[in-house]
Amino acid sequence: MAELNTGGGGGKKKGHVxxxxxxxxxxxxxxxxxxxLLITFFMLTTSLSKPQSMNLAMPDKTEDQTEKPVIDxxxxxxxxxxxxxKNQIVWYYGLPDSPIEGxxxxxxxxxxxxxxxxxxxxxxxxxxxxxKKGLIVLIKASKKSTYRNLVDVLDEMAIAKVPTYAIVDIxxxxxxxxxxxGLYTK
Amino acid sequence: xxKVKMSKKSTKIDxxxxxDVAFLLLSFFxxxxxxxxPEPLPVDTPASTRETKLPDTDLATITVGDKKVxxxxxxxxxxxxxxxxxxxxxxxxxxxxxxxxxxxxDGFGVPVGNLKQLISLKGDERNKPGVQxxxxxxxxxxxxxxxxxxxxxxxxxxxxxxxxxxxxxDAKEExxxxxxxxxxxxxxxxxxxxxxxxxxxxxF
Numbered sequence: 473m474a475e476l477n478t479g480g481g482g483g484k485k486k487g488h489v490x491x492x493x494x495x496x497x498x499x500x501x502x503x504x505x506x507x508x509l510l511i512t513f514f515m516l517t518t519s520l521s522k523p524q525s526m527n528l529a530m531p532d533k534t535e536d537q538t539e540k541p542v543i544d545x546x547x548x549x550x551x552x553x554x555x556x557x558k559n560q561i562v563w564y565y566g567l568p569d570s571p572i573e574g575x576x577x578x579x580x581x582x583x584x585x586x587x588x589x590x591x592x593x594x595x596x597x598x599x600x601x602x603x604k605k606g607l608i609v610l611i612k613a614s615k616k617s618t619y620r621n622l623v624d625v626l627d628e629m630a631i632a633k634v635p636t637y638a639i640v641d642i643x644x645x646x647x648x649x650x651x652x653x654g655l656y657t658k
Numbered sequence: 659x660x661k662v663k664m665s666k667k668s669t670k671i672d673x674x675x676x677x678d679v680a681f682l683l684l685s686f687f688x689x690x691x692x693x694x695x696p697e698p699l700p701v702d703t704p705a706s707t708r709e710t711k712l713p714d715t716d717l718a719t720i721t722v723g724d725k726k727v728x729x730x731x732x733x734x735x736x737x738x739x740x741x742x743x744x745x746x747x748x749x750x751x752x753x754x755x756x757x758x759x760x761x762x763x764d765g766f767g768v769p770v771g772n773l774k775q776l777i778s779l780k781g782d783e784r785n786k787p788g789v790q791x792x793x794x795x796x797x798x799x800x801x802x803x804x805x806x807x808x809x810x811x812x813x814x815x816x817x818x819x820x821x822x823x824x825x826x827x828d829a830k831e832e833x834x835x836x837x838x839x840x841x842x843x844x845x846x847x848x849x850x851x852x853x854x855x856x857x858x859x860x861x862f
Contacts, residue, residue: 497670497672499673500673500674500676500677501673503673503677504673504676504677504680507677507680507681507684508680510684510687511680511683511684511687514684514687514688514691515687517691518687518690518691523703523711523712523826523854523855523856524706524708524709524710524711524712524854524855524856524857525708525710525711525712525824525852525853525854525855526706526708526710526852526853526855527710527850527851527852527853528850528851528852528853529849529850530840530844530849530850531849532847532849555833582861613833613837614833615832615833615834616832616833617832617833618829618830618831618832618833619704619722619827619828619829619830619831619832619833619836620704620829620830621833622833622836623704623705623706623829623853623855624704624706626706626853627706627707627708630706630707630708631707631860
């Protein structure tokens with residue numbers, strides 16, 4: 473494809489030396505190819521380099537107890553997730569002393585906690601029939617869980633569209649619950 | 659016999675204009691893209707499905723990894739201002755040259771006492787592993803709190819905005835360390851922040 477014609481060959485006639493006619497056009501195909509490849513590269517990398525983020529709002533920790541309204545929440549609306557070690561979760565539905573369901577050990581992801589969340593969401597919705605009174609999920613991370621676990625669970629909340637969730641401190645009873653499932657060592 | 663001669667058309671196109679445009683665009687993207695700045699504490703952020711982008715301005719990033727905490731402020735004017743507040747608080751003085759050099763540092767992780775030494779280092783030496791031990795954040799010497807406070811005050815003074823705070827944690831970091839950082843923020847009534855994450859699909 474190179475088009476740098478130098479016009480060699482049958483250019484001689486009658487012994488005259490003719491000045492060679494040079495064709496100045498260069499084939500630019502390869503150059504254009506390269507340029508577009510680089511453009512694509514820079515275009516993709518610039519838009520991807522901006523980090524993604526996840527908004528997180530924690531419950532207010534104001535010490536002022538006097539003005540705090542007492543919120544009564546039915547036990548059949550709350551589900552508690554205990555994040556243990558080995559990338560496993562223990563969840564229960566209801567109160568910790570007398571759980572309606574659980575405690576059960578599950579993993580993360582599509583076939584693990586997400587299934588349970590979606591199922592419980594449906595149960596609560598059919599029980600109350602009011603979208604405003606949806607499922608409440610309490611996330612309690614133990615000392616053995618990692619930051620990835622926390623982000624994974626928060627992500628599940630977004631995927632399952634859980635209306636209310638909060639990150640709460642874990643209690644000793646719940647640590648014991650995790651220990652029983654082999655997901656917590658002191 | 660009259661023969662109809664097919665006119666021979668050249669298949670070649672003049673690519674000069676196309677080439678020009680391609681290189682114009684190329685130079686545009688090369689110039690506008692920001693080179694990835696080496697981080698003093700490289701962390702592997704966990705992935706999430708959310709696609710909210712991190713804001714560019716009025717942002718402070720707290721990097722947590724390996725039980726160490728690093729702090730970074732976006733914007734050179736805010737860095738100057740914050741350094742001034744910290745200098746006053748810990749009664750150290752920084753020269754104009756040092757302030758200027760500090761305003762070019764993206765993130766750092768040294769106690770206030772070692773800050774002068776860090777500023778005097780060259781850029782590549784600064785980011786070597788082990789040079790920066792992290793900002794103290796325990797209850798005895800909570801310099802992280804002071805830095806967050808200083809950065810927030812700086813944003814209030816300079817831009818009249820509330821500083822946004824991002825937490826960039828390593829995926830393998832244990833929860834108590836993250837909890838400690840969140841607690842420090844909550845003590846200042848910062849209840850909303852961003853968690854820096856990578857991207858993944860919903861199917862995991």
